[in-house]
Amino acid sequence: LTIRRAIPAAIVILAIVIAAAFALPRTVPQRPFVETTVWSLLVAASFVGWGSLVAFFVARKERIDLGLRMAWGAGVFIAVGGFMVVPSALGRTEQTVLVEIGLALAIAAAVHDRERIRFRALFFGRFARKEPRIFALVLFALAIVALHYSIGISENHTNPYDDDIAYLPFVKKLLQTGTFLEPFSFRRLSALGGQTLFVSLLRLHSAPPQSNAFDRSVCVLLITLLVVGYRNRGRRAPYLAIIVVMGMLFTLPLTAINTASYYSGVAFFLALFRTMTWAGARERKPWQSGLPLALVAATTMTLRQNYLPVPVFAFAASYGFRLWKQRSLKSLIEPLWTAGLTLAFVVPWMVLSYQSNQTFLYPIMAGTFNRALALESTDWGFLREAKLNVWTFIEGTPSRAVGFVIIAAACLREKATRRPLLAYAIGAAGGFAAVVHGLTGSDAGNIGRYVFGATAAFVLATVLAAGTERANPKRAQLALGIAVVGCAVQIAFEKEEFPIYKFYNHGFEKIEQLSHEPPALEHTLEPPEFFLYGRLQNSIPAGQRFAILLDEPYHLDYGRNPIWNIDMPGYSSPAPGMPFFQGSDKVEAYFKQIGVRYIAYVKPEYSRYHYRRDYWLEVLVDELEMWRAFAPYLIDFLDTLKAMTDRHRVLFEERGLVVIDLESPK
Amino acid sequence: LAFASLMLAPTALLACKKHQSEEMKQESILRDELKAKYLGEVDASRAVGVSSRWDVNFEDGFGKILYDPKEDFRNHAFRWMGPNSHMRIRRHGDKRMAIKVSGWIHLKMVRTFPVLTVFINGQPIGFTEPITDKTDGHYVLTAQIDDVGLFQGQEWADLNLVLNGAQYHWLDPPLLNIAIVYKFEYDEVP
Numbered sequence: 001l002t003i004r005r006a007i008p009a010a011i012v013i014l015a016i017v018i019a020a021a022f023a024l025p026r027t028v029p030q031r032p033f034v035e036t037t038v039w040s041l042l043v044a045a046s047f048v049g050w051g052s053l054v055a056f057f058v059a060r061k062e063r064i065d066l067g068l069r070m071a072w073g074a075g076v077f078i079a080v081g082g083f084m085v086v087p088s089a090l091g092r093t094e095q096t097v098l099v100e101i102g103l104a105l106a107i108a109a110a111v112h113d114r115e116r117i118r119f120r121a122l123f124f125g126r127f128a129r130k131e132p133r134i135f136a137l138v139l140f141a142l143a144i145v146a147l148h149y150s151i152g153i154s155e156n157h158t159n160p161y162d163d164d165i166a167y168l169p170f171v172k173k174l175l176q177t178g179t180f181l182e183p184f185s186f187r188r189l190s191a192l193g194g195q196t197l198f199v200s201l202l203r204l205h206s207a208p209p210q211s212n213a214f215d216r217s218v219c220v221l222l223i224t225l226l227v228v229g230y231r232n233r234g235r236r237a238p239y240l241a242i243i244v245v246m247g248m249l250f251t252l253p254l255t256a257i258n259t260a261s262y263y264s265g266v267a268f269f270l271a272l273f274r275t276m277t278w279a280g281a282r283e284r285k286p287w288q289s290g291l292p293l294a295l296v297a298a299t300t301m302t303l304r305q306n307y308l309p310v311p312v313f314a315f316a317a318s319y320g321f322r323l324w325k326q327r328s329l330k331s332l333i334e335p336l337w338t339a340g341l342t343l344a345f346v347v348p349w350m351v352l353s354y355q356s357n358q359t360f361l362y363p364i365m366a367g368t369f370n371r372a373l374a375l376e377s378t379d380w381g382f383l384r385e386a387k388l389n390v391w392t393f394i395e396g397t398p399s400r401a402v403g404f405v406i407i408a409a410a411c412l413r414e415k416a417t418r419r420p421l422l423a424y425a426i427g428a429a430g431g432f433a434a435v436v437h438g439l440t441g442s443d444a445g446n447i448g449r450y451v452f453g454a455t456a457a458f459v460l461a462t463v464l465a466a467g468t469e470r471a472n473p474k475r476a477q478l479a480l481g482i483a484v485v486g487c488a489v490q491i492a493f494e495k496e497e498f499p500i501y502k503f504y505n506h507g508f509e510k511i512e513q514l515s516h517e518p519p520a521l522e523h524t525l526e527p528p529e530f531f532l533y534g535r536l537q538n539s540i541p542a543g544q545r546f547a548i549l550l551d552e553p554y555h556l557d558y559g560r561n562p563i564w565n566i567d568m569p570g571y572s573s574p575a576p577g578m579p580f581f582q583g584s585d586k587v588e589a590y591f592k593q594i595g596v597r598y599i600a601y602v603k604p605e606y607s608r609y610h611y612r613r614d615y616w617l618e619v620l621v622d623e624l625e626m627w628r629a630f631a632p633y634l635i636d637f638l639d640t641l642k643a644m645t646d647r648h649r650v651l652f653e654e655r656g657l658v659v660i661d662l663e664s665p666k
Numbered sequence: 667l668a669f670a671s672l673m674l675a676p677t678a679l680l681a682c683k684k685h686q687s688e689e690m691k692q693e694s695i696l697r698d699e700l701k702a703k704y705l706g707e708v709d710a711s712r713a714v715g716v717s718s719r720w721d722v723n724f725e726d727g728f729g730k731i732l733y734d735p736k737e738d739f740r741n742h743a744f745r746w747m748g749p750n751s752h753m754r755i756r757r758h759g760d761k762r763m764a765i766k767v768s769g770w771i772h773l774k775m776v777r778t779f780p781v782l783t784v785f786i787n788g789q790p791i792g793f794t795e796p797i798t799d800k801t802d803g804h805y806v807l808t809a810q811i812d813d814v815g816l817f818q819g820q821e822w823a824d825l826n827l828v829l830n831g832a833q834y835h836w837l838d839p840p841l842l843n844i845a846i847v848y849k850f851e852y853d854e855v856p
Binding site for chain 1: 689690691693694696697700701704705708710713714716717718720723724730731739743754756821822
């Protein structure tokens with residue numbers, strides 16, 4: 001009888017073991033679609049494993065759902081990863097070992113929770129029998145999630161101005177060298193590195209163009225689990241409300257333009273709200289509540305620099321409410337634990353940022369950033385900032401739903417001392433205002449991508465809170481109704497430029513194409529550029545540092561040479577700062593001063609996108625101030641490269657790719 | 667009310683006025699000089715005349731920069747403008763400033779001979795004669811800022827180009843396609 005009761009858990013364990021046996025050995029060629037799908041699920045399971053370990057220590061006797069465990073487990077990757085990346089010990093092997101340990105922990109958790117797994121299996125069986133129509137609807141919703149998951153795995157579009165020149169090379173550099181120091185890179189400066197670590201985990205068993213898999217697959221799964229698993233004092237939100245709100249999320253136009261944080265923002269902001277709700281559900285030892293909060297906050301902060309203010313504002317509000325209610329010095333202990341642990345987990349990433357860009361916290365501390373290229377508008381004031389806030393809200397967020405949801409949130413009377421929803425709303429509003437304030441040289445469409453995560457999570461959080469609030473149930477029902485109507489309105493509203501059918505047509509095409517790709521080991525299907533970049537790199541002696549301005553530097557071997565990616569010339573450079581507009585002699589002297597002898601670059605007339613001189617000439621009169629400001633720097637640097645090439649020996653030249661040796665005159 | 671206040675407080679706190687440092691201002695000026703040089707080298711200087719720059723910003727009421735023919739930024743650059751088009755101009759210390767706006771009115775569309783007036787912070791400082799078919803609808807509006815008091819002590823001022831003769835379609839005036847500006851000059855008076 002005991003064995004029979006353990007069958008559901010045994011099936012889970014068997015699935016993990018079989019999947020690991022399929023994906024982990026790198027000797028047998030696998031179909032890319034299957035391999036990456038299985039591997040991504042293993043990474044998710046590994047997160048759950050690490051999260052189960054956290055739950056074991058902080059909430060041994062509580063039921064912590066899969067979504068929270070997964071988010072906490074991802075937080076462990078950030079916490080542990082931070083300590084490993086500083087001494088350059090977070091390469092391919094170390095990352096694989098971290099995932100494997102997580103899988104072992106997941107198996108241990110399945111054994112430990114075998115009764116709960118059995119109970120869940122029985123529950124689903126009963127549910128299917130009692131509510132067959134709702135169950136069918138749930139299955140349909142799960143099919144939609146699976147479809148989105150598969151689209152994320154199969155989407156091979158990476159953009160040539162962020163991903164190809166910076167984000168993908170960061171991932172490869174991290175895997176090959178255990179760290180990623182890029183003093184010239186503005187994109188490196190703009191995030192502490194959490195997203196790069198997560199993308200690199202998936203990259204262990206995927207091709208570079210599949211770098212959307214973490215954000216659009218694993219994080220979509222995490223969001224779903226966080227929504228479905230939400231309980232507030234044992235109460236769950238109505239299924240139909242969950243289906244509507246998830247429907248809204250999936251039908252929103254996908255405005256992400258690169259592999260930087262998008263859905264991961266939604267996932268970890270929602271996890272932040274969920275963990276704040278969990279922490280307030282009962283009083284525990286201060287460190288026990290503080291640890292998961294710190295793990296989720298640290299993860300969120302490392303994903304994008306502009307996510308930083310949200311946890312800060314949210315924690316300040318949450319603990320402020322708690323202090324107001326309790327009015328005792330004792331209530332200060334937990335905030336100190338939370339702040340201390342958050343700092344402890346984030347500090348290694350800040351140290352990494354210092355190693356890379358001489359700043360612990362950009363933009364407060366400029367480091368290698370060129371302040372003359374500030375992202376703020378030169379002509380600014382209160383009304384202009386208010387206008388940009390409103391414009392960003394309307395154009396850059398799911399504003400129809402958010403508008404309703406703000407009303408719904410205002411209707412709610414939260415019983416919990418920490419008021420997690422209000423605290424999170426304050427965090428999200430503070431983060432929104434801070435992002436707009438820091439990017440006044442940009443426009444609503446671009447800023448909208450940065451605030452999407454926090455605002456979408458706010459919608460989800462409000463529906464969950466309204467669906468489970470016990471205090472003043474009439475108000476809660478009204479709030480839930482308003483929020484659900486808001487989500488329905490958002491679903492009904494379709495932007496002309498983003499019709500939903502196009503997204504799904506495109507997605508099915510991508511799945512079909514990737515599933516037709518034959519089994520392969522890494523590199524056997526590499527494009528011709530891979531070999532071209534290999535020949536380029538072979539023209540430079542192994543071990544010698546070189547700087548690059550290339551379209552696809554992710555084809556380079558970062559283990560062979562130390563490489564600095566110049567990325568977007570002008571924004572960032574190591575001290576004393578790269579000179580601009582002063583002639584090529586000074587630039588040459590600068591490179592020699594910082595120990596760069598070789599420079600590899602793509603000629604502007606051959607650049608496939610980002611380094612086309614003619615394109616940047618047109619951008620000189622762009623409507624966006626930040627691009628008008630940047631364009632002269634890039635043009636100047638392209639002209640400088642040409643001038644330096646005229647004076648020095650060319651080691652390599654093929655299809656517009658050039659390597660010059662600054663120590664050898666022509 | 668408390669909820670709304672908490673939601674709006676961060677914006678109110680952050681939205682304080684920013685001033686560009688002198689060093690950054692000089693860098694902006696240098697960048698604009700280079701912009702003119704680079705575009706001049708490829709015979710695309712006309713775009714400079716209708717682009718925002720360190721001391722001029724095109725705002726509401728103007729369309730984006732377009733080119734005729736449209737494929738190449740080296741061609742004739744222009745912006746559509748509406749009946750009340752807004753710009754921001756920056757003072758050059760206490761220097762007197764000259765403004766010269768060149769453009770064209772689609773007279774067959776407006777069916778009148780309109781007048782274009784330029785305002786600084788709501789004060790009229792210059793206007794054209796009625797724009798007629800004698801010039802094929804082309805106009806040149808010149809004005810001078812002799813009194814920096816018009817800036818009211820601020821670094822930037824509002825400049826409005828008001829075209830009498832088109833009084834409808836207030837939301838997206840450039841779509842009217844009734845008037846264009848193809849050069850905006852803003853220079854210190856020698």
